Amino acid sequence: MHTDWKNWRHVTKLDPDKHLDQAIVEEVATSGTDAILLSGTLNVTPENLADLREQVQGYGVPLVVEPADPSGAVFDGVDMLFVPSVLNTPDARWVVGKHQQWVLNDPAIPWERVVPEAYIVLNPASAVGRVTRAVCDLSPREVAAYAGCAERYFHFPIVYIEYSGTYGDPAVVQAASEMVEDAVLYYGGGINSAERAAEMAQYADTIVVGNAVYEKGAGTLKATVKAVQ
Ligand SMILES: CC(C)=CCC/C(C)=C/CC/C(C)=C/CC/C(C)=C/COP(=O)(O)OP(=O)(O)O
Ligand SMILES: O=P(O)(O)OC[C@@H](O)CO
C-alpha cells in the first residue's frame, strides 16, 4: 500500500462537480488534512475528475479516488481507490452489482491499491441516499449491527457512517464504534466546525469534511483538522 491510510484522522472530500480556485485548493492541500478524496455521487466525469486531480497534485498529500460507478475507477495520478458498497440498500447493484461489472470489464485492476468501504447511508435526502434508495430509518443498535456485519462477517477494512449533507446522531456513531474493533470507522456528514469535528472524532477513527470547504472555506477546514490532531 502506498500510504498509511489506517492512521488517518482527518480526510477532506472534494467534489469534481464543484469548482475551487487554486488558492483555496492549495490551502486545503496544506491544511494538515491526512488525505484528499476525490468523490461525488452525481455528475462526476473523466474530464472533471482529471481537472480536480491536476489541481490537488504535487502538494505531497495522499490522493484517493472514491468512484460512484465503474467508469470513475481511475488510478492515474492518485495513490488509491476507496470503493464503496452500500449495505443498507434493497438494491444489490450498490452492494456488489456494479463491482461485478467492473471486474468483468477490467482485467487489470491493481488490487493492492483498492480499499473496500462498507457504507451505511443515513441521510435519505442526500444524493447517495436517493440514488441507492438507502433505508435510513435505523436505530443506533440497527446501525451497529450493520457495522458488525461489515467487519466481522464481510471483513471490510473501512466502515463508513455517511450522513452526507447533514450532521448525524453522535449516539449512532458511538454505537457503531462500540461494535467495531479492527475496521477503521469513518464518519462523514455536516462537519463544519471544530466542535462537531471533535464530537464525532471521539467515536470515529477518521472524520470526513466535504461541503464545509465549499460553504465555509479553508479556515473552517483548518479548524476541523486542528480539532482532531
Ligand atoms: C464498483 C465501482 C468501481 C463503483 C461503484 C461504487 C458504489 C457501489 C457506489 C455507491 C455509493 C456512492 C454513489 C458513493 C459515492 C461516494 C459518495 C457517498 C459521495 C458523496 O455523495 P453526495 O455528497 O451524497 O453526492 P453529491 O456530492 O454528488 O451531491
Ligand atoms: O459533505 P459533508 O456533509 O461534509 O459530508 C462528507 C462526506 O461524508 C460526504 O460523502
Ligand SMILES: [Mg+2]
Ligand atoms: Mg457531496
